[in-house]
Amino acid sequence: MAHLPETTAELADVLATPVSFDFDLPDPADPTLDHSEFQRRLDNAWQQCDRIDLRTDIWRGRILRTVRDREKLGGDARGAGFSEWLKRREITKSRAYSLIQLANSADTLLSAGDLPAEAIGNFSKRAFVETAKAAPEVQRLISKAARDRGARITRREVKQLSDEWTAMSSDLLPPQVKQKAGEGTLPARHLAPLVKEMEKLPPAHVREIQREIQEHPNTDTAKHLASEARTLSRYLDAAARVQAIRNCKVDMELALDEALQLGCLNLTSDLVKQAAQLEQATARLFALWKRLGNLSDRLYVDTGASNPHLRALLGCLDVLTNDTIEVPLDDSGDRLVRLRVLPDA
Known part of the structure; x- marks a missing residue:
């Protein structure tokens, strides 16, 4: 298990990599400097700033978490002390909890043992948070890249690896489709959204999607099926929330099949979604009407x-x-x- 620095000496060792703030920024008016070299030097300076910013914010998050936990254990249970601490330093609560989340992400990745503390500097801040949210298998792949190759990890690399793992590990995709994904002829970034939507659907509809993607394993089919699966899941989710439908004897699965056969799935889905929104709006309207009436009665008495x-x-x-x-x-x-x-x- 990776060791989490606790003392100031250990913290100094982790952050000991010397970084100069006197960056050698290129002269924008230099006619001898080609575009690629100009961008390379700027990117290098930006990454150094990103690296410092990430490590600093992780420790700020740990500090804020310590202050918050102290209040919970022995201070003001309502968090007034924590709020006052933030106020004195002009930190909003949303910013504070964002930093705490970053610190939690760091501790999660470090405690897994796959990512050494010195490799944190290879991540952008957003990529680091996304890595902490990813599946353990994806975390191991990303940590290996950051540890072994010293690769710069951005949010794009995290998404790419996450999509590849989702596509290759899912039991919902036929073997032929997985093989094409592994060969790169069917990009995983188009299959991952399809898999995520298929997970929300009943088996009957999943089998139909599997049949179609197996017969036509290409990018256009994957994108079309992902869109259709998304519409199906929204339809089923909205239908489950409509009281008017629950109070009637109607088979929503058969109604869905008929909509698919007639080619009016989007229209039917929108109908059910609007019905759900109307019921919710009506309930909110009634609550507001009651509240307004009560306030009016109180003011009339006074x-x-x-x-x-x-x-x-x-x-x-x-x-x-x-x-x-x-x-x-x-x-x-x-x-x-x-x-x-x-x-x-």
Whole structure:
């Protein structure tokens, strides 16, 4: 297991790689400097800054985590002390927890034993966080590249390795398709989204997708099937949330099959999604209507004839607090929508 530096001496050893801030930046007006060399020197300076920034932020995250945990254990249980600590240093809570997440990512990768502390400098910050979120197998591949080859790890490399592992390790793809992915004739970046969407679908629909990708193992088919699988999963997810559908005897799987046969899957999916949104909006509307009515009643009790302007305000809002809600659809007020709230039985 990798050793996590704890003392100031150990920390100094980890961060001991000398880095000069006096970068030899190229002269933008130098006519003898070609574009590739100009970019190389700038990229090198940028990577050095990135390296310092990553290591510094990891330790800032560990410091913030220590302050937060101290408050939880023996200080203000509500976190007031932590908030005050952040306020004095002009750090927002979102920034603080972002740094804590980065520190947690570092500790996760270091504790796995595959990544030595000195290899952290080979990562960009975003790549480091993405690596910590990746599957353990992907973490090992990336850590090996950073450790053995000293390779510069960016978010792009993390995504590429993650896509390759997803495609090659999935049981949902036929062997012929995996073989093409391994050969590079069918890029893994097109197969990974398909696999992730297939994982959300019932077996019957998965088998149909497997049949089609096996018959036509190419990039266009993979992209089309990934889009279709995404629509299918959204349809099933939305259908499960619509009360009007749950209260009726309708076979959503058969309805989905019919939509596929007629070529109107997108239309059907959008219909179900809009129904789910309408139900949610209606529930929110009812809660707001009740809240507005309660506030109006309280204000009416607290006021009297000696407060004519407040009473006038309440009168204006009657169109929203009555059982029939009236809302104009345009500025002229010629077009109205009326919604009636029926009393609960």
